Amino acid sequence: MMADLADKRIPYLLTAPGTLFFAALLGAPLVMTFLLSLHAYDFTAGVLPGWTAQNYIEVITDSYFQKIFARTFGLALLVTVICVLIGVPEAYVLSRLSSRWRSFFLLIVLGPLLISVVVRTLGWALFFGGNGILTMVSQALGFGDAPVSLMFTFTGMTIALVHVLVPFMVLAVWASLQKIDPQSEDAALSLGASKFTVLSRITLPQAMPGILSGSIIVFALTASAFATPAIIGGRRMKVVSTAAYDEYLSTLNWPLGAAIVVLLLLANIAIIVGYNKLVERRFAKVFE
Amino acid sequence: MRQLGLGARIFHGVFVLFILAPLVMVIAVSFTDKGYLSLPTDGLSLRWFYAIAENPEFIDAFWMSVWLGLVSASIAVLISVPAALAIARQRFIGRDMISAFLLSPLMIPHLVLGVAFLQFFSEIGLGGSFYGLAAAHIVLITPYALRLALASVTGMSQDAEDAALTLGANKFTVFRRITLPLILPGVAGGWLLSFITSFDELTMSVFVASPSTQTLPVKMYHHITQTIDPLIASVSTVLIILTFVVMLILDRFYGLDKIFIGKG
Numbered sequence: 001m002m003a004d005l006a007d008k009r010i011p012y013l014l015t016a017p018g019t020l021f022f023a024a025l026l027g028a029p030l031v032m033t034f035l036l037s038l039h040a041y042d043f044t045a046g047v048l049p050g051w052t053a054q055n056y057i058e059v060i061t062d063s064y065f066q067k068i069f070a071r072t073f074g075l076a077l078l079v080t081v082i083c084v085l086i087g088v089p090e091a092y093v094l095s096r097l098s099s100r101w102r103s104f105f106l107l108i109v110l111g112p113l114l115i116s117v118v119v120r121t122l123g124w125a126l127f128f129g130g131n132g133i134l135t136m137v138s139q140a141l142g143f144g145d146a147p148v149s150l151m152f153t154f155t156g157m158t159i160a161l162v163h164v165l166v167p168f169m170v171l172a173v174w175a176s177l178q179k180i181d182p183q184s185e186d187a188a189l190s191l192g193a194s195k196f197t198v199l200s201r202i203t204l205p206q207a208m209p210g211i212l213s214g215s216i217i218v219f220a221l222t223a224s225a226f227a228t229p230a231i232i233g234g235r236r237m238k239v240v241s242t243a244a245y246d247e248y249l250s251t252l253n254w255p256l257g258a259a260i261v262v263l264l265l266l267a268n269i270a271i272i273v274g275y276n277k278l279v280e281r282r283f284a285k286v287f288e
Numbered sequence: 289m290r291q292l293g294l295g296a297r298i299f300h301g302v303f304v305l306f307i308l309a310p311l312v313m314v315i316a317v318s319f320t321d322k323g324y325l326s327l328p329t330d331g332l333s334l335r336w337f338y339a340i341a342e343n344p345e346f347i348d349a350f351w352m353s354v355w356l357g358l359v360s361a362s363i364a365v366l367i368s369v370p371a372a373l374a375i376a377r378q379r380f381i382g383r384d385m386i387s388a389f390l391l392s393p394l395m396i397p398h399l400v401l402g403v404a405f406l407q408f409f410s411e412i413g414l415g416g417s418f419y420g421l422a423a424a425h426i427v428l429i430t431p432y433a434l435r436l437a438l439a440s441v442t443g444m445s446q447d448a449e450d451a452a453l454t455l456g457a458n459k460f461t462v463f464r465r466i467t468l469p470l471i472l473p474g475v476a477g478g479w480l481l482s483f484i485t486s487f488d489e490l491t492m493s494v495f496v497a498s499p500s501t502q503t504l505p506v507k508m509y510h511h512i513t514q515t516i517d518p519l520i521a522s523v524s525t526v527l528i529i530l531t532f533v534v535m536l537i538l539d540r541f542y543g544l545d546k547i548f549i550g551k552g
Contacts, residue, residue: 011383014374018367018390018430026393026401026427029408033400036407086303093300096292103543105300107535109307110544115531116488118508119524123310125516126317126325133313163310175549224397226491231512241399241491248403248495257403265400272395 037258047255055259065243065260072239075154075229076222079161083218086162087169088211092203094170095177106174113167117227124160125151125231152236160228165221169214176210177203209279216275220268240264311528318521325518336522346523349507353487356418356503360425361483364433365475367426372437373467391431401428402495409496416498424496428489429482436481436547440474477542484534 037055040048059065090109094102112120127133128150135147150156180203188198226241233239238246240260247257292300320326321333340346368390374380375387393401405424406415414420448470452462490505497506504527511520538547 008380011374011378011380014370015386015390018371018434019386021367022389022392022427022430025408025423029404030396030400032408032411033404089296089299090303093292093296093303096296103539105304106545107539108304110548111532111535112307112311113548114484114488114535114538115311115528116490116505116508116524118490118505118512119314119527120310122508122512122516122520122524123312123314125512126313126521127310129325129516160310163306166307171545171548174545220395220397224399224491226399226494227509231509241397244399244403245494248406254403254407258407261400261403264397268397269395 033258034262036255037262039255041253041255043253055256056263058256059259059263068238068240068243069263071154071237072223072241075157075161075239076219078158079165079222080215080219082158082162083166083169084211084215087166087214088173088207090166091170091173091177091210092207094174109170110167112163113171117164118231120164121160121228121231124156124163124228128156128160128232151232152234154233154237157229157233157237157239160232161222161225164225164228165218168217168221169211172214172217173207173210176207176213180206212275212279216272220272223271224264224268314521314524315528317518318525320518322518325516325521336518337526339519340522340526343519345502346504346507349502349504352501353504356422356425356501357483357486360422360429360486361433361479363422363426364430364482365437365479367430368433368437368478369471369475372434372441376438376441390434393428394431398428398489398491402492405492406495416501418501421493421496421501421503424492425486425489428492429485432485433475433478433482436474436478437471440471443474444470473541477538477547480534480538481547484531 036047038051038053040050040052040054042048059069094105094109097105134150138148139145150159184206185198185202188202189195193201224241225239226245229237229239230242230245233242235242235246241264244257244260244264247253247260251257316327317325318336319328319332319334321328321331321335371386371390375383401424405420409415409417409420409424414423444467448466449462452466453459457465487503488505489503490509493503493506494509497503502510504523508520508523535544538544
């Protein structure tokens with residue numbers, strides 16, 4: 001059957017509201033931010049008309065910004081590793097529970113994703129503050145009366161971010177464990193493999209795609225997280241997102257802030273694309 | 289039957305405690321009878337819940353978030369359903385690109401969206417307005433609505449539609465009487481997920497919202513950076529309870545794991 005011209009136009013008409021809206025309200029703002037990052041800024045004259053790469057040079061060469069980018073990268077790496085270490089076993093435990101307990105605990109583990117990050121971070125701030133639970137515990141254990149605070153520390157940020165993001169890891173691994181045929185494990189067991197061998201040779205390789213995609217989600221979200229580093233890390237423990245926030249809303253040097261943001265976006269895309277390539281190669285190895 | 293070892297059970301218990309600890313902490317502090325941050329050691333008190341009523345800016349911010357969520361989730365669904373029908377059903381040049389474009393906000397950090405909208409809206413004269421904030425939220429949540437709409441269109445059989453067409457129904461009637469009722473559960477799930485994503489959003493809104501369009505998370509964030517008091521804990525407790533209700537609805541009808549993975 002020949003499709004006539006009107007039929008060919010239908011899919012474009014159906015997607016037009018979305019694509020037009022996005023072109024105007026996503027494409028244009030992003031392009032404008034990029035262009036803004038190529039202008040210099042003067043504290044009295046504002047944004048200067050000439051084109052320059054000066055903001056990028058400043059962000060890349062200034063040791064202040066190098067430290068912030070390095071800290072953000074380290075934080076994202078550490079949070080990702082911890083999320084793998086605790087999220088993968090938890091997803092495995094969940095997959096082994098009876099169906100009633102499983103849906104109950106899935107609700108507990110995934111539910112916090114729906115609760116505002118501000119609320120979850122507030123909970124950790126209550127733990128970490130100088131007159132919080134931590135101090136009470138350390139006093140009760142006889143470590144002296146000095147208040148213990150994890151506010152404005154790297155450790156505090158790490159703990160809170162792991163809490164905020166580990167549900168994504170559990171979810172990704174859980175989804176890939178769902179696809180495993182339990183008979184492959186039973187077969188290995190009945191052929192005399194030990195439980196550990198089954199875990200490392202059968203279950204883990206099949207869960208690998210989930211672990212990898214969970215890692216990339218956690219890494220990308222940590223690298224650009226704002227609420228938790230802003231509340232727990234504050235001004236003393238700046239990361240890329242809080243530094244950009246300060247450039248935009250305190251210093252008002254928008255072009256410099258734009259350069260920081262563009263670099264964050266590029267790093268984000270590079271890591272996602274690079275990781276996907278790695279995953280594809282891994283896939284080929286596992287399922288040859 | 290596969291049994292879990294003792295070690296696995298202990299690990300699971302500790303993990304669940306870790307997940308619940310900060311939420312329990314917030315709820316506990318909100319019931320304190322003291323005027324400062326403390327655990328309610330000598331009796332529960334509702335004074336900090338009554339205190340919310342004396343701070344109407346939290347209530348205003350709550351309604352701003354509700355209104356914003358209703359408007360943007362509804363528009364996001366209106367954009368997503370026709371797009372999902374085209375992308376899931378038809379082959380056309382640029383199909384993959386259009387679908388990637390409409391899902392792309394998932395890959396862009398909210399911070400990047402926030403600063404981009406801040407500049408864009410102030411240059412076109414919508415800075416600090418409700419329209420700007422709503423437009424930003426629509427861009428942000430459309431991928432969530434689209435993913436669930438795509439899943440429900442892909443998952444439905446076309447037999448009933450074909451039958452109706454053969455029996456002489458026109459295309460619009462088929463859509464209204466067959467397609468829409470069949471995809472409605474998935475679309476409703478997408479709407480609810482979009483709503484709650486908009487309602488909770490902080491990082492982008494903190495750049496786009498003005499004092500007159502402050503959403504609840506933005507208001508709470510600014511409050512916390514000034515002072516952490518039992519009032520913010522009681523506001524958070526109310527929010528936890530409301531979210532829990534939505535969570536139960538989503539879980540009961542769709543399954544939380546399916547909603548998040550996008551196969552509703």
